[in-house]
Amino acid sequence: MMELASPEAQRTARRKGFRKGLSGFGKLVLTAYAVLTLYPLYWLFISAFKTNEDFFRHPYALPQVWMKENIFRAWELGKMGRAMMNSTLVTMIAVVLTLVLGVLAGYVLSRFEFRFKKLVMGLFLVGMLIPIHSTLVPLFLMMKKIGLLDTYGALILPYTAFELPITIFLAIGFMASIPREIEEAAMMDGSGWWRIFGKIIFPICTPIVATITILAFLRFWNDFSFALVFINSQSLKTLPLSLSLFSDGFGTDYSLTMGAMAIAVIPTIVIYLILQEQIMKGMVAGSIKG
Known part of the structure; x- marks a missing residue:
């Protein structure tokens, strides 16, 4: 028959679980922050290859036609x-x-x-x-x-x-x-x-x-x-x-x-x-x- 864990061991296990959950939440927050920080850069680069019409109609989507000419003309x-x-x-x-x-x-x-x-x-x-x-x-x-x-x-x-x-x-x-x-x-x-x-x-x-x-x-x-x-x-x-x-x-x-x-x-x-x-x-x- 398995012995029940002592109260001290249970408290230690709870602390470890709490730290693990806190660490996971911290990583999630940092990941979300990284996405929010990098998204404007991503939006800038995809917008650089759009036509003016595509820019207004689909501002957040990938270009329907990749206009490489924009870079050279600019x-x-x-x-x-x-x-x-x-x-x-x-x-x-x-x-x-x-x-x-x-x-x-x-x-x-x-x-x-x-x-x-x-x-x-x-x-x-x-x-x-x-x-x-x-x-x-x-x-x-x-x-x-x-x-x-x-x-x-x-x-x-x-x-x-x-x-x-x-x-x-x-x-x-x-x-x-x-x-x-x-x-x-x-x-x-x-x-x-x-x-x-x-x-x-x-x-x-x-x-x-x-x-x-x-x-x-x-x-x-x-x-x-x-x-x-x-x-x-x-x-x-x-x-x-x-x-x-x-x-x-x-x-x-x-x-x-x-x-x-x-x-x-x-x-x-x-x-x-x-x-x-x-x-x-x-x-x-x-x-x-x-």
Whole structure:
């Protein structure tokens, strides 16, 4: 005859069953969230191959006829080759400047004590609170006076300036978790501050560098307002400006617009897939000290 389980064993079995059910529910919620997050991307790509009529009649279904011509026509009519080159050039230079200046400033502010340090950090904090679009008119007037309007610099410099505050604070948060004993050991071996930063600290900061890179890339790549105000020449227009060509005051060609948007979003997806592992590490940076 089987022996009845003890009360303690029954409680343990119930706890295990509860944890298993909770884990299964969590996976279900995460799966649903993933579907909701990825569906707009799926909808964008299937819409890129539809006719305008198919787009309105069957907005959520697969294309009845796959219109590959939409991609080629959008590329040609929107002059997207030149626009993509402009966006790539402006974004890459601004991202590099943001990383170099932001990570160096974060290192100094996280590792050194000096006079007016709190004031400097307060100024960067104020920079995070300024509404970016409220500066468009003053920046326009300033750039007009110094001759920067309608140049790459008209986008690169504001992009870098407005991204620096968040970059610096992310870098400070991550570097604060790096043990100072590493630097002390390197100094005992005769290393200077520049060598310590370049050979030790910066490689350790790879996760937060990846996070900063993707955040800055998304902001710069998708910016429309600054490019619209500061750029007039067709040869300097970026991708967001080229997308606006498919819409006017009388209507929008949705088949070409979706085709152009599908082209524009591909670099963002590629960059994220390359950096996703480091981004996940960077998002939890500073939460664990050690």
